[in-house]
Amino acid sequence: MKKILWADLKRIPYLDGYWMATWSVIYLSFLTLDIFAPGFYGSSVLKYVGIFLCIIYAMQKYRKDYKLTLALFFTFLADTILVWTTQEVAGVFVFCFAQALHFLRLTKLQRKYLMIFIFIVPILVIISGIRHDNILYSLAALYGLLLVSNVTMSIRNFRTHRKDFRARCACYGFLAFICCDICVGVRHLMLDGLMPDTFLPLIAYLVWVFYYPSQVLLANSSNIIEPTIKSPKAKKVAKKSTIS
Numbered sequence: 001m002k003k004i005l006w007a008d009l010k011r012i013p014y015l016d017g018y019w020m021a022t023w024s025v026i027y028l029s030f031l032t033l034d035i036f037a038p039g040f041y042g043s044s045v046l047k048y049v050g051i052f053l054c055i056i057y058a059m060q061k062y063r064k065d066y067k068l069t070l071a072l073f074f075t076f077l078a079d080t081i082l083v084w085t086t087q088e089v090a091g092v093f094v095f096c097f098a099q100a101l102h103f104l105r106l107t108k109l110q111r112k113y114l115m116i117f118i119f120i121v122p123i124l125v126i127i128s129g130i131r132h133d134n135i136l137y138s139l140a141a142l143y144g145l146l147l148v149s150n151v152t153m154s155i156r157n158f159r160t161h162r163k164d165f166r167a168r169c170a171c172y173g174f175l176a177f178i179c180c181d182i183c184v185g186v187r188h189l190m191l192d193g194l195m196p197d198t199f200l201p202l203i204a205y206l207v208w209v210f211y212y213p214s215q216v217l218l219a220n221s222s223n224i225i226e227p228t229i230k231s232p233k234a235k236k237v238a239k240k241s242t243i244s
Contacts, residue, residue, distance in 0.1 A: 019057055023216050026050040031210075034205055044083060050212055054219040062222035067105040072219060073097035094141045099146035105223060106153040106170070120129050147181060150174050154221075166221050173217030180210035 026046050033043040055072045062068055075098040082091035151174045158164075158171035183206045190197040 065222040065224045071101035169217040170221035175215035
């Protein structure tokens with residue numbers, strides 16, 4: 001029965017048409033604004049709203065996947081800090097927690113590992129302060145390690161479950177995520193004068209070309225076997241499968 005149920009659930013359309021249309025409009029709108037009206041306030045608002053909607057979608061679609069919802073929330077919180085303030089250290093600090101939650105759900109590790117991580121990050125910050133190191137670089141290194149681990153795990157899961165829509169979303173989502181962060185790193189090197197800034201506008205533009213799709217994909221990457229089903233057609237399929 002479980003085998004039949006899982007096979008039927010895989011055929012359920014996970015991307016609702018209204019959500020897909022909303023994401024597409026937001027994505028195309030801010031990409032267009034960034035080309036023809038760079039620096040326009042409305043573009044930042046669209047990006048901000050778009051990331052927030054990913055949380056709402058995950059909460060409705062995968063009600064039992066608390067780790068996914070929390071990971072998306074911490075991502076949204078980090079974006080709030082980085083977009084609306086100049087506190088880069090705090091933003092990267094929160095991003096580390098988002099990646100840690102993704103790592104926990106991909107590896108299905110226990111909560112105690114998250115608690116260990118919660119203690120490790122402040123210790124890392126304190127040590128960096130004592131050594132007079134740049135705390136931002138220390139946090140960025142930790143963040144990079146977590147992100148690479150998530151990319152590796154998502155690729156491994158996708159190779160094992162190639163027909164699983166959500167495994168595909170996780171894989172592509174983290175690949176887009178790392179492409180975004182590579183652009184962020186290159187942008188910082190350009191702003192610090194360590195690289196020629198000839199293509200700085202293009203690199204800054206590519207950050208959101210990759211980032212927003214990564215969040216939409218990750219919002220569809222729950223590894224909970226029985227997602228919340230809302231459409232009448234989906235409910236009918238699931239009911240029939242359960243009876244079988």
